[in-house]
Amino acid sequence: xxxxxxxxxxxxxxxxxxxxxxxxxxxxxxxxxxxxxxxxxxxxxxxxxxxxxxxxxxxxxxxxxxxxxxxxxxxxxxxxxxxxxxxxxxxxxxxxxxxxxxxxxxxxxxxxxxxxxxxxxxxxxxxxxxxxxxxxxxxxxxxxxxxxxxxxxxxxxxxxxxxxxxxxxxxxxxxxxxxxxxxxxxxxxxxxxxxxxxxxxxxxxxxxxxxxxxxxxxxxx
Numbered sequence: 324x325x326x327x328x329x330x331x332x333x334x335x336x337x338x339x340x341x342x343x344x345x346x347x348x349x350x351x352x353x354x355x356x357x358x359x360x361x362x363x364x365x366x367x368x369x370x371x372x373x374x375x376x377x378x379x380x381x382x383x384x385x386x387x388x389x390x391x392x393x394x395x396x397x398x399x400x401x402x403x404x405x406x407x408x409x410x411x412x413x414x415x416x417x418x419x420x421x422x423x424x425x426x427x428x429x430x431x432x433x434x435x436x437x438x439x440x441x442x443x444x445x446x447x448x449x450x451x452x453x454x455x456x457x458x459x460x461x462x463x464x465x466x467x468x469x470x471x472x473x474x475x476x477x478x479x480x481x482x483x484x485x486x487x488x489x490x491x492x493x494x495x496x497x498x499x500x501x502x503x504x505x506x507x508x509x510x511x512x513x514x515x516x517x518x519x520x521x522x523x524x525x526x527x528x529x530x531x532x533x534x535x536x537x538x539x540x541x542x543x544x
Contacts, residue, residue: 335386336364342371343395354379361410362386372396373425374403383413390417390433394424402426402448409433418465429459437463438496442474450477453490457515460492467496472503472527475512493517506530506538513542 338360340353354376357364365386369376370393377392387410394403405427412432419439426449427433427442434440440463451459453476460466497518502509506528518524526539 336360337366338364339368358382370395377406380409381411384410387414388416389419391421392425407431429455434459435462438465439468441470443472445474457490457492465496466494468499469497470501475504475508478507478511488515491515491517497521499523501525503527506535510538
């Protein structure tokens with residue numbers, strides 16, 4: 324890898340790595356290479372045990388357009404958190420973000436100006452507050468594709484749904500929306516979104532009661 328990166332000089336880079344297959348020495352070398360070349364990396368995809376690597380990505384990434392992070396930690400309870408200062412909060416060209424098994428604050432600088440956002444299997448503790456979720460989406464008017472698996476606000480047990488939301492966000496460019504959640508959480512999310520350009524909606528909703536389907540009907544009929 325070192326020779327290839329040296330030859331690339333300042334050319335735009337597409338980098339991908341599976342950290343699980345790396346030895347300790349290879350992992351250290353990879354982290355150094357990423358830091359040295361992140362300024363001209365436009366596509367970065369990493370899977371494996373991520374927390375240590377993420378904590379060291381503190382340099383600006385002015386060319387980064389696509390970022391995919393998939394954590395495959397050995398222990399399920401080891402929750403990976405995306406640092407709030409990842410890439411020194413400087414990722415002006417980022418348009419596509421894919422996260423799997425990673426917790427991210429919905430106040431993160433990564434969640435701005437995106438065209439594609441996919442979040443799979445974030446932990447319960449990382450589910451956003453409604454106001455934070457709506458605030459982040461409001462910063463993404465160019466968003467075209469949104470896939471959220473248990474990454475929307477959560478309705479506590481026995482809590483009433485808001486029939487007429489006081490806050491809503493319009494996503495004028497969103498054409499594809501795939502949401503995985505409980506029926507009540509899906510209804511809560513849909514109730515607060517205006518999606519005038521939507522052409523494809525996929526709802527994967529879990530519920531113990533068949534009758535709960537009526538909660539989402541008003542938003543898909």
